[in-house]
Amino acid sequence: MVAVSERAKKILLEQKRAANIDDADVGLRVAAAPAGQWMLIVDEPRDDDQVVEYDGATVLLVDPEAQSALVGTEVDCVETPEGDVELVLTRAHTTDEDEDEKRRRARRRNGTRAQGGLTS
Numbered sequence: 001m002v003a004v005s006e007r008a009k010k011i012l013l014e015q016k017r018a019a020n021i022d023d024a025d026v027g028l029r030v031a032a033a034p035a036g037q038w039m040l041i042v043d044e045p046r047d048d049d050q051v052v053e054y055d056g057a058t059v060l061l062v063d064p065e066a067q068s069a070l071v072g073t074e075v076d077c078v079e080t081p082e083g084d085v086e087l088v089l090t091r092a093h094t095t096d097e098d099e100d101e102k103r104r105r106a107r108r109r110n111g112t113r114a115q116g117g118l119t120s
């Protein structure tokens with residue numbers, strides 16, 4: 001499932017309204033674009049879509065293929081230096097410390113503890 005921030009949902013609804021899309025069920029679909037980028041296209045929901053709503057309207061549609069490619073991703077928005085607002089996809093990342101803690105927890109569950117450093 002793709003996470004979508006409240007700010008991004010609001011921006012998507014504003015974009016939908018600016019494009020004069022009045023049908024509450026029609027949304028903006030995340031679609032693959034050339035060069036590994038993503039684009040938004042106007043579309044109707046399909047049975048297997050992740051449907052994101054805001055203020056009673058469908059704002060974003062994500063099909064299973066896009067969901068797989070974007071797992072661990074959040075749709076958010078940022079303000080550009082020019083003052084425009086752009087949607088961005090951000091990946092959740094973990095630090096080495098997070099990974100070390102996960103390893104320690106896994107060893108505790110398995111009844112073992114590392115001695116004197118990391119083990120892989």
